[in-house]
Structure formats: C-alpha cells, structure tokens
Amino acid sequence: xxxxxxxxxxxxxxxxxxxxxxxxxxxxxxxxxxxxxxxxxxxxxxxxxxxxxxxxxxxxxxxxxxxxxxxxxxxxxxxxxxxxxxxxxxxxxxxxxxxxxxxxxxxxxxxxxxxxxxxxxxxxxxxxxxxxxxxxxxxxxxxxxxxxxxxxxxxxxxxxxxxxxxxxxxxxxxxxxxxxxxxxxxxxxxxxxxxxxxxxxxxxxxxxxxxxxxxxxxxxxxxxxxxxxxxxxxxxxxxxxxxxxxxxxxxxxxxxxxxxxxxxx
Amino acid sequence: xxxxxxxxxxxxxxxxxxxxxxxxxxxxxxxxxxxxxxxxxxxxxxxxxxxxxxxxxxxxxxxxxxxxxxxxxxxxxxxxxxxxxxxxxxxxxxxxxxxxxxxxxxxxxxxxxxxxxxxxxxxxxxxxxxxxxxxxxxxxxxxxx
Numbered sequence: 492x493x494x495x496x497x498x499x500x501x502x503x504x505x506x507x508x509x510x511x512x513x514x515x516x517x518x519x520x521x522x523x524x525x526x527x528x529x530x531x532x533x534x535x536x537x538x539x540x541x542x543x544x545x546x547x548x549x550x551x552x553x554x555x556x557x558x559x560x561x562x563x564x565x566x567x568x569x570x571x572x573x574x575x576x577x578x579x580x581x582x583x584x585x586x587x588x589x590x591x592x593x594x595x596x597x598x599x600x601x602x603x604x605x606x607x608x609x610x611x612x613x614x615x616x617x618x619x620x621x622x623x624x625x626x627x628x629x630x631x632x633x634x635x636x637x638x639x640x641x642x643x644x645x646x647x648x649x650x651x652x653x654x655x656x657x658x659x660x661x662x663x664x665x666x667x668x669x670x671x672x673x674x675x676x677x678x679x680x681x682x683x684x685x686x687x688x689x690x691x692x693x694x695x696x697x698x699x700x701x702x703x704x705x706x707x708x709x710x711x712x713x714x715x716x717x718x719x720x721x722x723x724x725x726x727x728x729x730x731x732x733x734x735x736x737x738x739x740x741x742x743x744x745x746x747x748x749x750x751x752x753x754x755x756x
Numbered sequence: 757x758x759x760x761x762x763x764x765x766x767x768x769x770x771x772x773x774x775x776x777x778x779x780x781x782x783x784x785x786x787x788x789x790x791x792x793x794x795x796x797x798x799x800x801x802x803x804x805x806x807x808x809x810x811x812x813x814x815x816x817x818x819x820x821x822x823x824x825x826x827x828x829x830x831x832x833x834x835x836x837x838x839x840x841x842x843x844x845x846x847x848x849x850x851x852x853x854x855x856x857x858x859x860x861x862x863x864x865x866x867x868x869x870x871x872x873x874x875x876x877x878x879x880x881x882x883x884x885x886x887x888x889x890x891x892x893x894x895x896x897x898x899x900x901x
Binding site: 517580 | 764765766767768770771783787789792793795796797798799800801802803804805806807808809810811813814815816817818837840841842862863864865866874877880881884885888889891892893
C-alpha cells in the first residue's frame with residue numbers, strides 16, 4: 492500500500508488522514524491525537540533530556556524528571572540497553588541505579604510474558620482484599636471512561652490519559668487503585684482501557700502492574716490517600732479536600748472502608 | 757534474497773534480524789487493522805505506531821501478516837524480531853508450515869541464569885543488578901576477549 496520510495500506526509504494532518512483511511516472501523520468520535528510524536532528522531536530528542544541524578548530524586552513526583560521514553564521502548568524504536576548505556580554515560584553507577592532499576596522492570600515483565608503468557612489476562616494469585624473475583628464489576632463504569640467520576644484529581648488523570656496517551660507511573664497507580672479498590676472493578680477492565688490509550692501500552696508491563704495494584708500479583712492491595720496524592724502532585728493537580736472526598740482519610744480509615752474483610756499485613 | 761518482517765514490537769532497523777538477513781533483503785512493515793480493532797486501539801495509539809513505521813522509510817503493507825507474507829514471499833527466508841506476543845508467535849508457527857522463518861532475538865537489557873526466581877521483582881533484581889548496570893560495550897568487550 493505504501494512503497495518505500497513514496498514521499499512521507501510532511502504534515503501531521505495528512506498522516507492522520509492515512510491512519511483514518513486504514514482504520515474504517517474506528518469510531519468517528521475518536522479524534523484525539525497525542526502531541527507525542529513517533530519515530531527515532533523524537534526518541535533521540537527525549538533521550539537528550541535524560542538526567543539520571545534528577546530522576547533519582549524526583550521520579551515519584553508527577554512533575555518529576557521522568558523521560559517519557561516508554562512509548563519508544565515499548566515499540567522497539569529505541570532499545571532499553573541504549574537508554575541504559577546513556578544513563579551510565581551521564582552518571583555514576585550509584586546515581587543511575589534507580590533509573591536502570593526502573594528500566595529493568597520492563598525486562599522482568601517481558602520474561603514473565605514469555606514464561607507465563609496465561610498470566611497476562613488471568614489472576615496470577617487470589618485477591619488479598621477480602622473479596623473474590625465475583626465481587627468486582629466486569630466492565631468499566633461509564634463515568635470513569637468519560638473522566639466524570641466527580642473526584643477531581645482522578646478526572647484530571649483520566650483526561651491526561653485520553654488526551655496525551657501518557658501518564659506518569661504514579662498517576663497510573665492512583666488511577667488503577669481507584670478503579671480496583673474504590674470502585675471495585677475487575678483489573679482486567681481497567682487494563683484493557685489503558686491498553687487502548689497508552690502509547691506505551693504493553694500487555695505484560697501494563698497488565699501485571701494492574702495485578703500488582705489489585706493484589707493478584709502481590710501480597711497486598713495498593714491503595715493511597717489524598718495526602719499522598721497531594722505530596723507527589725504538582726500545582727496542576729486539584730487535591731482540594733472538598734473535590735476529592737472519597738480519597739481522604741488515614742490509611743487505617745481507608746483500609747476499614749475499602750477492605751473490611753481484608754487479610755493482609 | 758530474504759524478506760524482513762517488521763512488526764509492532766520492534767519498529768526499528770537497528771536489530772540483529774535486519775543485520776542477519778543481509779544486504780538487499782526486502783523490508784516490510786505490516787499494518788494490521790484487524791489487530792488494532794481487536795485491541796480497541798485509539799486513534800492516538802494508531803497514529804503513534806504509524807508515525808514510527810513511516811519513519812523507517814520502508815514498504816508498508818496492510819493486512820493480516822500471515823496472508824501478506826504468504827502472498828509476498830516465494831522461496832525466500834523470512835527474518836523477524838522475536839516477540840513474546842502470542843499472536844505473533846502463532847503467525848510465525850503457521851508460516852513455518854510453508855516457509856523458512858528465522859526469529860531473531862536482540863540482546864536483552866540483562867543477562868541472568870535460567871533458574872532466576874521471577875516470582876517477585878526484587879528477587880529478580882538482586883540477581884540481575886550486576887548485568888543491568890554493565891554498559892553494552894563492556895559486555896561486548898568481555899564476550900570478544
């Protein structure tokens with residue numbers, strides 16, 4: 492359909508039109524395109540922003556020095572080894588370790604995918620939440636899909652997911668925790684939704700991380716409170732109590748509320 | 757002459773599958789709309805993948821990879837990058853009924869013994885750390901020493 496000698500569309504609108512033409516079943520309502528560009532040059536430009544020292548200090552903060560290289564690594568445009576090599580060029584082993592450790596997570600998920608492909612869509616272990624799979628909804632509620640939950644920070648994270656196709660890892664955890672534990676929806680529904688939208692959506696990294704949050708691939712469920720969101724969010728995220736009430740409370744209160752029969756340490 | 761099938765898990769020409777196929781091999785990326793529909797990929801995901809594929813400057817064909825490759829490839833050998841994706845593994849297994857398919861794996865980020873414990877990440881990390889923290893050029897040097 493496209494020969495190597497054919498001219499590549501120079502403007503993005505033409506490129507998007509080609510994708511539309513190739514995707515006749517895609518909903519006409521789906522019109523959002525990310526500002527993150529594909530291709531090797533874009534990946535190299537991102538790699539130039541890598542700062543392993545700053546990453547180590549700020550990586551958990553939503554406005555921290557993360558690289559956003561994951562979409563390129565996911566599709567093999569840039570190898571994780573190339574990114575690691577650059578980190579070790581820029582910083583000492585000690586300084587770069589946190590960054591390389593995060594890169595190694597992907598390697599770890601890929602090994603599991605290879606070894607246990609059935610784990611990708613099935614519970615690896617039982618839930619430790621005090622609930623069984625039958626207690627969780629099969630489908631993603633419409634208000635979540637539309638980003639209209641009424642919980643301000645959650646709606647902002649959903650908006651980021653839908654418009655950019657990228658979320659900071661911590662925001663992914665907040666959103667996944669909300670869906671699994673506050674709304675008691677099966678992790679599979681959330682994982683499939685993320686894969687539709689995340690430019691770096693990879694079945695292994697994504698689904699096994701969802702299982703880590705849900706507790707079917709960890710010894711306890713991942714949950715958090717509004718104070719935690721406030722601590723790691725920049726000024727752009729609305730963490731006002733009155734607009735985020737379901738997330739507010741001490742960890743003890745939330746544990747009682749979310750997991751009244753939970754049996755975990 | 758050989759054919760190199762570029763799939764969505766390795767949209768790159770910097771891969772040993774490309775090197776091993778040798779000069780003159782025909783390189784194609786296959787755009788699989790059915791796969792995107794099945795996975796409910798949003799427009800933004802599709803655009804990103806297409807942009808990555810266009811950037812390679814290779815021939816792009818649309819269809820199911822099995823059908824496209826069956827039709828395109830005569831006696832040639834098909835080279836492709838290894839992927840854990842069960843769909844790709846199935847396509848490769850089917851193609852092997854009629855064609856020679858060489859699936860090439862790029863060196864990973866880490867090298868660990870086969871019996872490494874993968875039950876939890878940090879157990880894995882403890883065994884993988886030394887290798888993960890070694891730059892590629894040092895691995896190459898020790899391999900060629």
